[in-house]
Amino acid sequence: xxxxxxxxxxxxxxxxxxxxxxxxxxxxxxxxxxxxxxxxxxxxxxxxxxxxxxxxxxxxxxxxxxxxxxxxxxxxxxxxxxxxxxxxxxxxxxxxxxxxxxxxxxxxxxxxxxxxxxxxxxxxxxxxxxxxxxxxxxxxxxxxxxxxxxxxxxxxxxxxxxxxxxxxxxxxxxxxxxxxxxxxxxxxxxxxxxxxxxxxxxxxxxxxxxxxxxxxxxxxxxxxxxxxxxxxxxxxxxxxxxxxxxxxxxxxxxxxxxxxxxxxxxxxxxxxxxxxxxxxxxxxxxxxxxxxxxxxxxxxxxxxxxxxxxxxxxxxxxxxxxxxxxxxxxxxxxxxxxxxxxx
Numbered sequence: 001x002x003x004x005x006x007x008x009x010x011x012x013x014x015x016x017x018x019x020x021x022x023x024x025x026x027x028x029x030x031x032x033x034x035x036x037x038x039x040x041x042x043x044x045x046x047x048x049x050x051x052x053x054x055x056x057x058x059x060x061x062x063x064x065x066x067x068x069x070x071x072x073x074x075x076x077x078x079x080x081x082x083x084x085x086x087x088x089x090x091x092x093x094x095x096x097x098x099x100x101x102x103x104x105x106x107x108x109x110x111x112x113x114x115x116x117x118x119x120x121x122x123x124x125x126x127x128x129x130x131x132x133x134x135x136x137x138x139x140x141x142x143x144x145x146x147x148x149x150x151x152x153x154x155x156x157x158x159x160x161x162x163x164x165x166x167x168x169x170x171x172x173x174x175x176x177x178x179x180x181x182x183x184x185x186x187x188x189x190x191x192x193x194x195x196x197x198x199x200x201x202x203x204x205x206x207x208x209x210x211x212x213x214x215x216x217x218x219x220x221x222x223x224x225x226x227x228x229x230x231x232x233x234x235x236x237x238x239x240x241x242x243x244x245x246x247x248x249x250x251x252x253x254x255x256x257x258x259x260x261x262x263x264x265x266x267x268x269x270x271x272x273x274x275x276x277x278x279x280x281x282x283x284x285x286x287x288x289x290x291x292x293x294x295x296x297x298x299x300x301x302x303x304x305x306x307x308x309x310x311x312x313x314x315x316x317x318x319x320x321x322x323x324x325x326x327x328x329x330x331x332x333x334x335x336x337x338x339x340x341x342x343x
Contacts, residue, residue, distance in 0.1 A: 044076040054087035056134045063135050083138065087131040090198060093145060095152050096124035097203075113157045119165040124203040127152050127184070129195050136194030148195060155183040160205075169205050170223050177202055 049055045049069045057065040057074060058081050067082075074080040096111030097104045111122045129148060131137050141147045159179045160168055168176060177200060185197045280287040 045073055047072055047074060047082045049084055052086055052089040053084045054131075054134055056083045056085070056138060057081075058083065063139065066134055085131055085134055085137065087134055087137075090128055090130055093127050093129070093149055093152070094124070095127065095149065095156065096122070110153055113160050115160055115165040115168055116162050117164045119207070121160060121165055121168060121205060121207055123156055123160060123205045125152070125156060125180075125200055126203065127200045128198040130198060131194060132196035133192075133194035136192045138194075140192050140194065144193065144195065147191075147193060151187045152180075152184055152200070155180045155187065158183060165207065166219070169207065170220055173202055173205055176205070 047055065048071050049067055051069045053069065055067045055072070056063055057067060059065075059075070059079065061081075064080075069088075074082060094104075097106045099105075106124075108122075111124055112120060113123060115121050127148065131144075137144060159176050163172055163176060181197060181200045184200065188195045188197060276287065276291070280291075
């Protein structure tokens with residue numbers, strides 16, 4: 001439906017549209033400009049910092065402050081501007097290879113280096129790092145990742161260049177890692193990069209592929225076998241030595257017990273001898289006879305003992321054994337009934 005007609009486009013015939021006064025155009029323009037200014041101020045005065053970020057605030061292009069995660073206010077541009085960096089995020093760079101969707105892609109120019117004994121070795125490493133100082137990170141280095149890559153590669157070459165190939169690919173990997181990390185930290189502090197080195201890990205330290213790699217692999221296997229045998233020997237040593245020490249200690253304790261037992265027995269014998277000697281001093285003849293009888297009983301337990309007097313023509317003797325037997329049987333004889341007089 002078309003409402004246009006010959007009345008200057010008035011949709012309602014016979015009625016005149018109200019006109020705008022010249023001052024109204026100016027007011028509308030001012031309000032529009034004010035709205036645009038407000039929208040601009042609102043869009044440039046508030047900013048958000050994510051959880052793993054920190055923001056550097058620049059006032060007239062000069063670093064003046066920092067802010068952490070959250071919603072913040074600043075003066076509109078160009079008075080202040082904000083640069084956010086992932087300062088709370090642990091980042092990684094790869095030396096000697098690049099991690100892509102299809103897997104690891106080697107970078108030979110970075111990986112190949114010369115050892116202290118003039119052999120070629122391939123070294124791959126991962127460097128973990130964080131931003132520790134936003135001001136230094138933004139103003140002291142141009143390309144932080146490239147600087148870190150160059151300094152890490154330089155540190156690795158410096159350390160491996162002072163070590164022999166055999167040591168680098170076998171026992172020295174951990175030691176080389178520590179030395180590279182120390183050197184890399186020293187470079188960051190020297191140039192005030194604002195980068196904190198968290199760790200560096202070697203993925204591989206090995207000779208170039210081919211016959212050389214196969215030969216060194218055999219050397220590595222032989223060395224590992226050697227270390228295994230050494231560990232087994234140490235395990236056997238740690239098992240045998242404590243047992244031997246225990247047995248030796250047991251022997252010493254038994255010997256000490258035997259020693260004390262013999263000393264006590266000797267002391268008892270001495271005490272017994274001293275007691276006999278005291279009796280001997282008091283009554284020599286009685287003690288001497290008693291000792292002779294006791295000795296005879298000991299060496300001749302089944303012998304019959306007679307005491308004789310050979311000074312006369314007839315042999316007089318004292319039958320001790322019969323007297324001892326009659327003494328032991330006398331209680332039973334005395335208990336028997338008296339049938340008559342003894343003859």
